[in-house]
Amino acid sequence: MKETIYTIPINEAFEERCGCPLCRLERKTEEKSLDYIMGAAMMEPDVREETNKKGFCQTHYTAMLAMKNRLSLALTMESRLGTLVSQVKDMAARGTSGWGEDKQVTALARSVQTCFVCERIADVMEHYYRNLLDMWRTEEDFRKLFSEQTGFCMPHYGQLIERAAKAFPKKTASAFIRSLSELQLSALEKELSDVSGFCKSFDYRYRGEPFEKEAVEHAATLLSGLEIPVKE
Secondary structure (H helix, E strand, C coil), X not given: CCCCCCHHHHHHHHHCCCCCHHHHHHHHHHHHHHHHHCCHHHHCHHXXXXXXXXXXXXXXXXXXXCCCCHHHHHHHXXXXXXXXHHHXXXXXXXXXXXXXXXXXXXXXXXXXXXXXXXXXXXXXXXXHHHHHHHHHHHCHHHHXXXXXXXXXXXXXXXXXXXXXXXXXXXXXXXXXXHHHHHHHHHHHHHHXXXXXXXXXXXXXXXXXXXXXXXXXXXXHHHHHCCCCCCCC
């Protein structure tokens, strides 16, 4: 397969052979999206139009507040707040009858539950999923690299088996899901053993036996994709 803007990052993420490669891709996509929205894109009319409509979620407002460019954030907030003032003013001025399945109400309710960054990440990740599956299907080297992974977080494991079942013929889907599930099983069994050992460390009968001190953190990462801050 010819390398593209999607296949190169996929190979780079998988070459680390440690932890969930899709989490790495998702976090890099998130970082790039935040840098993009807090940078020159802030002044692009089409981007401002989208951020006015969609706004941002709590997670990404938190991330943007931690970044240095407060003016960029303030400008998007100014536009977003202006849009919302206009929409809510219309709601406040309307009469008391005929609401029901009102399209204006539905549109406003949905628009305050969306996030420009979340949608951008989801769109990019869809491209990664499609390219990853195609690389596994057509490239022997990538299948070998795939088999050398230490596992995926469970949310991304679920995304992969669901997409493979839809994208591949039954025989190919079966081979992919079996390969993925074998390495995922190894990851789950390791975390189960580590967590069990951690639990036993609180029992006096197992005092002195070695155990993984960060078993709970590692298990949380595997189960949910949670990023645990590195201890210094």
